Amino acid sequence: xxxxxxxxxxxxxxxxxxxxxxxxxxxxxxxxxxxxxxxxxxxxxxxxxxxxxxxxxxxxxxxxxxxxxxxxxxxxxxxxxxxxxxxxxxxxxxxxxxxxxxxxxxxxxxxxxxxxxxxxxxxxxxxxxxxxxxxxxxxxxxxxxxxxxxxxxxxxxxxxxxxxxxxxxxxxxxxxxxxxxxxxxxxxxxxxxxxxxxxxxxxxxxxxxxxxxxxxxxxxxxxxxxxxxxxxxxxxxxxxxxxxxxxxxxxxxxxxxxxxxxxxxxxxxxxxxxxxxxxxxxxxxxxxxxxxxxxxxxxxxxxxxxxxxxxxxxxxxxxxxxxxxxxxxxxxxxxxxxxxxxxxxxxxxxxxxxxxxxxxxxxxxxxxxxxxxxxxxxxxxxxxxxxxxxxxxxxxxxxxxxxxxxxxxxxxxxxxxxxxxxxxxxxxxxxxxxxxxxxxx
Numbered sequence: 543x544x545x546x547x548x549x550x551x552x553x554x555x556x557x558x559x560x561x562x563x564x565x566x567x568x569x570x571x572x573x574x575x576x577x578x579x580x581x582x583x584x585x586x587x588x589x590x591x592x593x594x595x596x597x598x599x600x601x602x603x604x605x606x607x608x609x610x611x612x613x614x615x616x617x618x619x620x621x622x623x624x625x626x627x628x629x630x631x632x633x634x635x636x637x638x639x640x641x642x643x644x645x646x647x648x649x650x651x652x653x654x655x656x657x658x659x660x661x662x663x664x665x666x667x668x669x670x671x672x673x674x675x676x677x678x679x680x681x682x683x684x685x686x687x688x689x690x691x692x693x694x695x696x697x698x699x700x701x702x703x704x705x706x707x708x709x710x711x712x713x714x715x716x717x718x719x720x721x722x723x724x725x726x727x728x729x730x731x732x733x734x735x736x737x738x739x740x741x742x743x744x745x746x747x748x749x750x751x752x753x754x755x756x757x758x759x760x761x762x763x764x765x766x767x768x769x770x771x772x773x774x775x776x777x778x779x780x781x782x783x784x785x786x787x788x789x790x791x792x793x794x795x796x797x798x799x800x801x802x803x804x805x806x807x808x809x810x811x812x813x814x815x816x817x818x819x820x821x822x823x824x825x826x827x828x829x830x831x832x833x834x835x836x837x838x839x840x841x842x843x844x845x846x847x848x849x850x851x852x853x854x855x856x857x858x859x860x861x862x863x864x865x866x867x868x869x870x871x872x873x874x875x876x877x878x879x880x881x882x883x884x885x886x887x888x889x890x891x892x893x894x895x896x897x898x899x900x901x902x903x904x905x906x907x908x909x910x911x912x913x914x915x916x917x918x919x920x921x922x923x924x925x926x927x928x929x930x931x932x933x934x935x936x937x938x939x940x941x942x943x944x945x946x947x948x949x950x951x952x953x954x955x956x957x958x959x960x961x962x963x964x965x966x967x968x969x970x971x972x973x974x975x976x977x978x979x980x981x982x983x
Contacts, residue, residue, distance in 0.1 A: 549808045552932035552950060555867045555979040556841055558612055558813040560602055564589050565811050566797050567727065567778035569601055570627030570647045572660065573785045577605045579627065579660050584617065589810040599623065608837045609793065609816045610980045618663050624677040624727050625649030628783040635711040648691070651675040653711065672714050677727045681783060686759025692728040703728045705761065718761040724751060727778040730762065733792060733821040735828065742821060744830060746771065748778050754828050766827050773914035774902060774946035775800035776814065792819045793835060798933060801948035814946060815928055815935060824942060825919050831941040834928060842869060843976035851969050853882060853962045864956040867977035870927040873970040877921050882967045885959040886929050887951035891936055893923050900938055902945040914943045
């Protein structure tokens, strides 16, 4: 293997990575003028996390028009941990000139602004405007005519989220505190209830745990939860600001934490694939559901399809199907005592109806280290599985349950397999797309 090849062995085809070195949390996500701005914590010095090297992360910067192909822009002067971004439509806070729109980035009790579509950033001269405010998440709440900021108290032992209000983005008043419910990287956003005129708010922490409830501009009132967005390598998720107003959808991305890429690679860590969030009324109540954004279809190779077939014990329905990157969709009837196993380059997605559990692990003979509860009201398993060179993302039952995992399979293992345990499993359909590479590294 050449030196260059070993450095790029696990470079994803369609997941975001930095050109080199370590990345973690996505930050400052802004949609404006047809561009998705993605900022991310980046270590300019090493493949290791900044907290291991004694440094402080910078905000790297990339933009995309389709959430698939990314153009890397110069690293920003922002040197901080996590934060958020938004558009001040019409310059209501006065950081720009006249009625021009201004992009704003919030981080560690500070803010910076941009009047040239995010290409350059200027710090507010009054920084820091709020001390002890880590991971600020800021948005405009028109119903109460204020800007809202949710922060994590740091440093200190209290895992509290504080909700502040402001009329000018400079002076902030504490409105309420959510005590001891979440840790780091808060998010608070509104979602329409699918098929109705209702909306609800979602309050979440870094690992995707969340409540669903109502927000009046001062306090969040939970109605259900805690729920989980993902049961695997999923952390510090954030939604793009301004997409719901401009495109009618809410789009999320997260850091796929939990594994270090092999030392030979020049980069370390990747982000999840962007997902659209919806709020659906399911048998157990309202649930946040996640599905890969539709733009992924531009990367699809021609499909392989099977309809009304059976996966039999000790037989591989997908014998001869090989590759390293896939978008897989299937619908299957799985009842006790049978189990369904989808093996992807040595990684096994396994549904066990007797346990009402979905597993994602390396060997069926070993207890997998990732498991999500999954009850199928009609015994019908619906799976969407994204496979990249170093990751598997599993979305089940309309995306209300998800499992995300970094993988590092042997270079010569490209096999897919689909089989059953305990009896045959009837499949309504299975569709497999190989994946083209997105532009850029």
